[in-house]
Amino acid sequence: MTISTRRKRFNRLIKRAKGFWGDYKQNKKGLFGLGLLFFFVLFALFGPMLSDNHPVMDWDVGGRRVPPAWFKYLPGFQYLVPNLDPIDDVGFGDSDELSAWDIETNFEDSFTVTHSTEGYERGSGPGSILISLDSEAIEPSAANIKISKTFSWDYSNPPKRFRTNLNFKAEGVEGTSLNIRLVLVDAKRVEYVLWQRDIISDTIWSYPEYKVDSYSIKVKMIFPDGVFADPAHIIFNGTGEYEFYFMASFDNIDTESTVTTHLYVDDLNIELRGTSYGLLGTDQWGRDVYSQLAHGAKTSLFVGLLTAFISVSIGLIVGLFAGFSGGLVDEVSMRFADMLLVIPFLPLLLILIAILGQSVLNIILVISLLGWMGFSRVVRSQVLSLKERTFIEAARAAGGSTIHITIKHILPNVMGLVYVSLATNVPAAITAEASLSFLGLGDPSIMSWGQMLHDIVYYSAIKELYWVIPPGLCIALLAVSFVMMGFSLDEILNPRLRRR
């Protein structure tokens, strides 16, 4: 009998749920809200997977502050070019990666170019290129070796920026004069020496003393316009074959000595950062805006739901307690709630976050500790009216304790309020978090939509619509989805509002 009745009970539950869904389905606002929320949940779950870029840590994944790639189809944006990475893998992890480069020398016999398993520790990949010069097998005049990569630039417009990379180590250079350099050659075969250095003694692993980068002042100073020059603009002046090479020139070689000179080269690379990037462009530091938006959705949903859950729970407990016990407990808790209610919300929030520290958990804690008062008053009033109902008296007459009455009789009758309040508290929490982040008190290690808006204002990018609209719209839409669901829940669970 128990099993069959249990199944019946379960069936009743299913029937009730179906009945509720039937009511909900009729409600256009509710469906709209639910659909929007569903979209955002999917976005928060799967959105970050579509982009490998970390929203905070991965700088310069594209040109800085560039619009989305698809902007080039819009009138007036045809000049946009994408990123170009001539080299796929720069780590020299194994000897195959050498084959991406062309290697030329003027003394074939003297140089041996091999792959070494030793590499720059903090670079990418464990290996490097090892250039060995056997001094005995060479004439004492200049010998040089060039490691080059030719790539084609198919756009008439220049990239936003180029960056190069190099790590090197020299051994056995005593008595030899060694010069190494990084050179970029344009389509008209004009050579631009971006960096060079004479090496007179052995070195540990080193890298150029300035970043060999089109944004670097040292690189700009190569050109007549100096600091006002844009090297990327000058060098990439048309379509054609471009060449990037590393060259090592040996001179005054001491043929008497038996020392073999070793030059290790690692992480040799050039990257061209275009004037457009990805789905939603990049921010001030060349970070992926799409990735920020997707991770921001996660943050916003997490903060919104958790905060609403905590604050509604606190409000429920305080309201139940105050309403049911009455007297002094009621007075004290409600006056305390009133006190919190009259303190201006945002200034208090700012001060508390400034004191407690900017972490997402602190933000959740503070927003929820300041957000329970209104709901506790609602619950209290509902409990006060429920308390006088006959069925509560009947439960007491049956021998029920206060705890039993609260849990079995009062709580189920205020749950409708709880659902509605949850739905309406979420957007409040989301916007509160966005406000905090916007004012610069967000969690700097986590990207949120408020943080994005903060960056936009901080870097005066209000006019960059591709960057402004996504976070602003998302905050508004997510808030709207919860408000819509709250309204429809209110209409369904609160029979007085039900339209027949």
Added chain:
Amino acid sequence: MSQTPIIRVRNLRKLFPIRGGGLSSFLTKEELFVHAVDDVSFDINTDEVLGLVGESGCGKTTLGRLLIRLLEPTSGEVYYRDTNILSLSQSEMRELRPKMQIIFQDPYESLNPRMTVLDLVAEPLEVNDLIENDAEKEEKVAEILEQMRLTPPEEFMFRYPHELSGGQRQRIAVARALIIHPDFVVADEPVSMLDTSTRGEILNLMIELKALTRSYLFITHELAVARHFCDRIAIMYLGRIMEMGTSDEIVKNPSHPYTRALLEATPVPNPKSRKEKVNIKGEVISPINPPRRCRFYTRCLMAEEICSRLEPELVDIGGGHMVACHLNQG
């Protein structure tokens, strides 16, 4: 009907304070009270049904709730067997609750709309730890539902109150009260909210199920119903008992002018009979701080001078028939 009474009530009194609006409570020192139950004493014997009859607002319901301590009295004593239940602590009182149950007037209000019939009926069992598992719970509930003629019980167990008719709801309420076999049940106008046909059914059920309990306090405003159901009847007026005796004695030999007025007000289901005698006048006086005189004085056609000076005591005029009237103490 001769053992120790199951319930003894002594000088029970319940006054509800009336709070004036903000300022007036500061300005006046006089405190106003509604004298809902005013110095009432009576016994309810084992296996006895005591009817409590009176008009609306006379304090019947308040008295019923005082007896099982759903309300705290202002003064007086209520004994269940030998325990003064008013001296018990909250937890001691909870242990005694299964012995005393109440059936409320309005079945639309007394059942939690969010609980199934199974949970509603089993609640007294569950809160008093009288069942061990779900199987036993369902078995006991099915048994009482069957006794309540709610068959088959499986049909009803998983319904919610809003899926039941008024009569069915009241049967659930009765089942709730009787499932733990209490010694004493307060039935607070259990049939006044129901239509006539259902009313008879429920009353007959309650008579049949007398075996499940020992004694009833049956509160009603209809003398006819009380006579049908009760062994003894107490007539209440404005918080005081006016007359008390066996049902037959009260109906056949009413000694208080108010009882006589009540009896004559009982409708006779005969359209040709014309009632002409009106042996009552005026309106019920306010229960707020009533003057120290016979409560019925202003309405009594036979009132004498002594009635305006003294409140009559409840006196035995023979055979357990008690009357509170100056004119009937000779």
